[in-house]
Amino acid sequence: MDKKELNVAIVGATGAVGSKILEKLVARKFPAKSIKMLASKRSAGTEIVVDGQKYIVEETVPESFEGVDIAFFSAGGSISKKFASEAVKRGAVVIDNTSAFRMDEGIPLVVPEVNPHELKNHKGIIANPNCSTIQMVTALHAVKEKFGINRIIVSTYQAVSGAGAEAIHELGTQSLQFEERADIEAEILPSASASKHYPIAFNAIPQIDLFDESGYTLEELKMMNETKKIFSDDKIAVTATCVRLPVVTGHSESVYIEVDSEDVTVEAIRAAMATTTGVVVQDDPSSQSYPMPLYAEGKDEVFVGRIRKDPAHPSGFHMWIVADNLLKGAALNSVQIAEELIK
């Protein structure tokens, strides 16, 4: 892209991620001539104010994308499938935050710190990976480059904001119902489209998204498949367990890796990680320093701590990776992709 100032559109403008994309574009002074806020017909007319500037939400129709240079999509896979090609047809580059195209051949799946070179191959659509995948590959990238990683076993501790604004509201309501000993109402989690719903307040639900016939959830399969694609490594063994927690924002991950060599130290892992821009090693047991989701909320960085060697395996290491799932896990990564595109 060689324009100095760009026309931008955000589809899903009223959602948890859409509003963060707008905030990040403004805060990072993205060279936008105009920002069009698009959503469903129901939300049309809604006013959004960021940094003193007012934005009026419009209904998404194919013609919305006339003259648009970059369109961010974050309104669910079905909306992306319906409108992304309309945007591309009109000359826009689509940065899609849903799972609609991520695993499609020829669609770059990009984390700018890890595989920015994939961007040059795009044909109009660029996919933004799943939130829990992004923070993990960002943290592991330098370790993989330097020492090789042949195996990842991850258990996640995911915040409700990953399921959208309604899930945040549900956790708040249930927490009060719980304290007042009232009946707990569950209508959203573990997934709005699932048949059964369970309370998330003071609970842990080992289901994120729907189940596949393999017994894994779609969220787990996203982590397993997207990691291989982003790392361009079909041979790396990745397996995941994804769990939803009563945390508002901030995904945490207990990650176990096996590196290619047996003489790697914890210090070497820490040093490698710290070379990645945006990765903060917060790892000092003696001062109880380690990442926690409550402190990662609102931050751009990926935080890593609890790095330690498995005494029972010569090349095994544990770590604890935390990031704001709405920022590096979604909105920030999308905006970084746009920044990389116009470099």
Next chain:
Amino acid sequence: MDKKELNVAIVGATGAVGSKILEKLVARKFPAKSIKMLASKRSAGTEIVVDGQKYIVEETVPESFEGVDIAFFSAGGSISKKFASEAVKRGAVVIDNTSAFRMDEGIPLVVPEVNPHELKNHKGIIANPNCSTIQMVTALHAVKEKFGINRIIVSTYQAVSGAGAEAIHELGTQSLQFEERADIEAEILPSASASKHYPIAFNAIPQIDLFDESGYTLEELKMMNETKKIFSDDKIAVTATCVRLPVVTGHSESVYIEVDSEDVTVEAIRAAMATTTGVVVQDDPSSQSYPMPLYAEGKDEVFVGRIRKDPAHPSGFHMWIVADNLLKGAALNSVQIAEELIK
């Protein structure tokens, strides 16, 4: 023990576990002639009523154990170290729920479903394992017997009640402070004896108990070492990450195992687990059936679900193990040890 009716003492009578031991003794009709409730001087005189029967708490002194046949200890390691030998000297068998003697040579560390035979070797003190260890070894025992397990990698999701009644109170207070946007006060977790305290409400803290110089926490080392001792298997590779969650009661565990053979199926693992008394396999993705801590609270059983094969490793399996940490994780297991002793 060949007496028909026994004199029982509970040290730590006013604690989260002590009160559950009393409830379980009464509910399971343990043949107790008398139950003496012992605690610190400060709690002496407190009245506890269970099933219409009133118990008055007395201060623990060496003479408290005169005539006692079985003494349950659950008042912290220092109290066990101070009084367990006094109880044994007076002829009592001590069932100790603290970590004071667990790894001592010659002290049986017992989960009745797994290694009841170790009880015959006791010399007065029997150790009750750590809560997160008990539920894991109970669930895995039959799989290990039938197929062999050579490796365990576990990430825990632990409830605050494991840190005692004060931690339960702290979670409740912080949840309200959070909803009212008041300042959050943290004084107990991650560990009352740690220098720093962090909020647990709407957070996840990757520290349970204090750190050892290895970078592991004592809770993680307990799981690693106690599992080997209970399974009488020095060669099994066990490594753990322990995390505290805003859950009142019910520990969950994301457990990854490698079995000795490559042709084991998920169905065979489920079938093996179901043969252990007290283990409930709750595992049907098609009906969203899996264990959750909110539903395990108050239950005696260990629940297992999300059992699935690692597509990247021929003998690797994931599972999700949940139990009430105050019952099977503590009070119930202690009472079961006593029942086994008088069989």
